[in-house]
Amino acid sequence: MFALLSYFRPDTATAAGTLLAPVRWRPLEILFWLVAASLLWLAPSKVLLLNEIAILALFVLSLDLILGYAGIVSLGHGAFLGVGAYAAGLLGKHGFTDPVMGLLIAGAAAGLLGFVTSFLVLRGTDLTKLMVTLGVALILRELANKFGNITGGADGLTGVVMGPVLGLFEFDIFGKTAYGYSLTVLFILFYVARRLVNSPYGLMLRAIKGNSLRTGAMGVPTNHRLVTIYTIAAVYAGIAGALLAQTSQFVSLDVLDFHRSADALLILVLGGSGQLWGAVIGSIAFKIMYDYLAAITPQYWQFWLGLVLVLIVLFGKGGILGFVNSSREWLAHRLGKGAAK
Amino acid sequence: MLTILFDGFAYGMILFVLACGLSVTLGLMNFINLAHGAFAMAGGYLTVVLMNRFGVSFFLCIPAGFLVSAALGVVLERTLYVRLYARSHLDQVLFSIGLVFMAVSAIDYFMGAQQQLITLPPSLQGRVSLFGIQVGIYRLFVIAICLVLAVALQLILSRTRFGSQLRAAVDDARVARGLGINVSLIFTVTFAFGSGLAGLGGVLGAEILGMDPTFPLKFMIYFLVVISVGGATTLTGPLLASILLGIADVAGKYYVPTVGSFIIYTIMVVVLILRPQGLFGRANAR
Amino acid sequence: MTPVLETQTLCKAFGGLIATNDVSFKLPAGARHALIGPNGAGKTTFVNLLTGVLQPTSGRVLLKGEDITGLPSYQRVKRGLARTFQINQLFADLTPLQHIVLAISQREGAATGWWRPVGSRSDIVDEAEALLRQLNLVDVRDQRTETIAYGKQRLLEIAVALAAKPAVLLLDEPAAGVPETERHQILDVIEALPADVTLLLIEHDMQLVFRFAKTISVLVNGGLFVEGPAAEIARDPRVKKVYLGEELVDV
Structure with a gap:
């Protein structure tokens, strides 16, 4: 019981202790990754779904970096997913079949777009941001559609060939390699994001989100910081898109669709924004919900999706993680009381 | 050529009626309602049902579309939207996207995914020659109604007591309350009126724009273009923007079909970057 | 000795309205200086010009003898000009x-x-x-x-x-909105600030001003009305006149 309590309450005696508390890996976090990896052998029939979840989680994670941490609203984050997917797909189609190199190049392409468009996005109000991000995504979709000779247009990009990952793991039809590959990439990028959000730079982003007037008065070039995180998030989303293209060996116009960006927003608020795990847990919940609801009402599952979204906004502050945290605080409070008696 | 101009004009006028309600909630009440198109869809589908299943005259559908959408607006505003006025723009966006998803699926469930067609009454079919141009009677009819509406709206907002109360309520809700203005009633009425106009636009647009369940998503971007280009602080801005957009869209589809919507999106982004307050908006307006 | 913070013929107009009118102001190192003035005198605009929130119509702002007029806010902080806000930020x-x-x-x-x-x-x-x-x-x-x-x-x-x-700290109504019972905490802290930090207090509350400030500038209608040691300003009949109808100076 006391071991449990000390887990709920990290060492807060010293200033450094409280600052470093969120950095420590919790047992649950480690367990999560172990389980996720073991599913490769334990649930081989589900690896295709698991692969989708891993990719989705990475995409939502990238949105969390700009929205949850830096407070930049976006209705067009799918643009970077799409650029990454097409970049990786085109590389694979034209004989450049090394997956990891493809991933890096796709990430760089999306990052470049993110860097350039950040200057358009980071001015103006929330409303302007929403419309500019949406506009940029729509323009890209139109471009992909119009340049059908390159992208395959509405028919999609076919003939994407992928070599073995690191020259060792050939992609198989069951998706085992795909899941292992995506999960590894997700883990690495999650780890990097975890370092990033717990660093001074990450805390500064939260500060900028909270009050950019004050960060300016602290001597922080606020816009530089935001340009950087927008670019990093674009790289992340581009890599997610590249994983999508590489593991399915196909890119459709759908990657640039509005619903991609909207889904990512929904998943993030479902899981809990401003916390990296929110993106992961939201993605799992979303895919499970999708599978379940689509099985009952294949055509109309969007209705339930919309309903969940409305309910979360109205009642559920902080999404699933917010709920877990507040119940945990409540529990710790009750347990603490019990111990005091 | 002139016919295209005319058709584009009619199209733009419908866009204006559809979008001006959003311009009011967004520009005056500072509320982002991406579900605005759902109210238009309600008007459009109401027309489809009334005409095709119950044989109601199209002319009756016009006021009915307004009233039903407005009533829907009142109900939703009182029960749901009112909780979100003070929330962040992100919450408003998420909430209204949720509503759009629900509306799209619900219509799909009840009416099917196919595009709905209506047959206009014979008196509105056909063409007449106007100043030497062949124009559709229905489009002429649409333009006439929309122009009357635009003028009436402008008068209501600028000349009536309601208009000045609305502006006071928006400027500073607390002070307005202190002056004895019933702010929440004003907001409800405004919201309902905006929704009603959307419904009316849906009725008029059912034949020209086409009605299918994805209508709110498809036209959401058009509304946003109208408002971002026109600015959300006046009515003349969105009106001019609607007409430009309507003509550009019709002409674009006719002359350069391969470029399509690309130009429109680009224009929107460029305008937003160069003039965040809208092409026709006043600088420093609020 | 160069003043640590200085403005030279600083002007700011909003359209036809002149909010800051030809202000030449010097703040020597280590000063305990207060900037006072009735409501609408242009204190906020002046602070915004100093900190770089606004750009002046004409004139210059110098920090430690260096021209910082064109620098954005965050660059000024880096060079030693920090501020607090009237409303918590x-x-x-x-x-x-x-x-x-x-x-x-x-x-x-x-x-x-x-x-x-x-x-x-x-x-x-x-x-x-x-x-x-x-x-x-x-x-x-x-x-x-x-x-x-x-x-x-x-x-x-x-x-x-x-x-x-910071070399210079701008305190914008530091005790604004603080309940009477917690006020002394703020006053004690300001009093104990190290002597090498130059203080510019922008204040409405005369009690606070006369407790800390050794020198005072009075801003009226965007221009410098009178400057001098605190005791002189307190006696100055013109200052009393300016404040009459606004609030009575009661020392």
């Missing part, structure tokens, strides 16, 4: 400790580090703790800022500015 979700650690990291050029965690540099954490102790904020160190008492938030506002180790 804090991070509601962060703790006071996190505020201070961020501000110190920024000053030390460590705020762009993105790999080592916050709190891994013990020198920064130690300095933050010392500053929290100095400003009487230790008891709320780890609470979310929006949950702590308003008076404590005002102190944190000052602490964040001090963490930048």
Whole structure:
């Protein structure tokens, strides 16, 4: 019981202790990754779904970096997913079949777009941001559609060939390699994001989100910081898109669709924004919900999706993680009381 | 050529009626309602049902579309939207996207995914020659109604007591309350009126724009273009923007079909970057 | 000796309205100076011109003899001009400790580090703790800022500015909105500020002004009306006249 309590309450005696508390890996976090990896052998029939979840989680994670941490609203984050997917797909189609190199190049392409468009996005109000991000995504979709000779247009990009990952793991039809590959990439990028959000730079982003007037008065070039995180998030989303293209060996116009960006927003608020795990847990919940609801009402599952979204906004502050945290605080409070008696 | 101009004009006028309600909630009440198109869809589908299943005259559908959408607006505003006025723009966006998803699926469930067609009454079919141009009677009819509406709206907002109360309520809700203005009633009425106009636009647009369940998503971007280009602080801005957009869209589809919507999106982004307050908006307006 | 902060014929017009009218103002190092003036005298505009929120129509702003007129706000902070706000500008979700650690990291050029965690540099954490102790904020160190008492938030506002180790500190109505019972805390803290920090107090509350300020400038209609030692200003009949109908100077 006391071991449990000390887990709920990290060492807060010293200033450094409280600052470093969120950095420590919790047992649950480690367990999560172990389980996720073991599913490769334990649930081989589900690896295709698991692969989708891993990719989705990475995409939502990238949105969390700009929205949850830096407070930049976006209705067009799918643009970077799409650029990454097409970049990786085109590389694979034209004989450049090394997956990891493809991933890096796709990430760089999306990052470049993110860097350039950040200057358009980071001015103006929330409303302007929403419309500019949406506009940029729509323009890209139109471009992909119009340049059908390159992208395959509405028919999609076919003939994407992928070599073995690191020259060792050939992609198989069951998706085992795909899941292992995506999960590894997700883990690495999650780890990097975890370092990033717990660093001074990450805390500064939260500060900028909270009050950019004050960060300016602290001597922080606020816009530089935001340009950087927008670019990093674009790289992340581009890599997610590249994983999508590489593991399915196909890119459709759908990657640039509005619903991609909207889904990512929904998943993030479902899981809990401003916390990296929110993106992961939201993605799992979303895919499970999708599978379940689509099985009952294949055509109309969007209705339930919309309903969940409305309910979360109205009642559920902080999404699933917010709920877990507040119940945990409540529990710790009750347990603490019990111990005091 | 002139016919295209005319058709584009009619199209733009419908866009204006559809979008001006959003311009009011967004520009005056500072509320982002991406579900605005759902109210238009309600008007459009109401027309489809009334005409095709119950044989109601199209002319009756016009006021009915307004009233039903407005009533829907009142109900939703009182029960749901009112909780979100003070929330962040992100919450408003998420909430209204949720509503759009629900509306799209619900219509799909009840009416099917196919595009709905209506047959206009014979008196509105056909063409007449106007100043030497062949124009559709229905489009002429649409333009006439929309122009009357635009003028009436402008008068209501600028000349009536309601208009000045609305502006006071928006400027500073607390002070307005202190002056004895019933702010929440004003907001409800405004919201309902905006929704009603959307419904009316849906009725008029059912034949020209086409009605299918994805209508709110498809036209959401058009509304946003109208408002971002026109600015959300006046009515003349969105009106001019609607007409430009309507003509550009019709002409674009006719002359350069391969470029399509690309130009429109680009224009929107460029305008937003160069003039965040809208092409026709006043600088420093609020 | 060059003044640490100086404006030369500073003007700011909004359309036809002149908010700052030809202000030439000098602040010697180590000063305890107050800028006062009736409502609408242009104090806020003047502060915004000093801190770079607004650009002047004409004239210059100099910090330690260096022209900073064209620099954005954050560059001025780097050069030693920090400020507090009349209305708290804090991070509601962060703790006071996190505020201070961020501000110190920024000053030390460590705020762009993105790999080592916050709190891994013990020198920064130690300095933050010392500053929290100095400003009487230790008891709320780890609470979310929006949950702590308003008076404590005002102190944190000052602490964040001090963490930048500024040469000049602009205090914009530091006790504004603080309940009477918590007021003395703020006054004690301001009184104990190190002598090498030059203070410019922008204030409405005459009690506070005459307690701290050795010299005073009075701003009226955007222009400098009169300047001098606090005691002289207190006696000046013209100043009393300006304030008449506004509030009575009662010393």
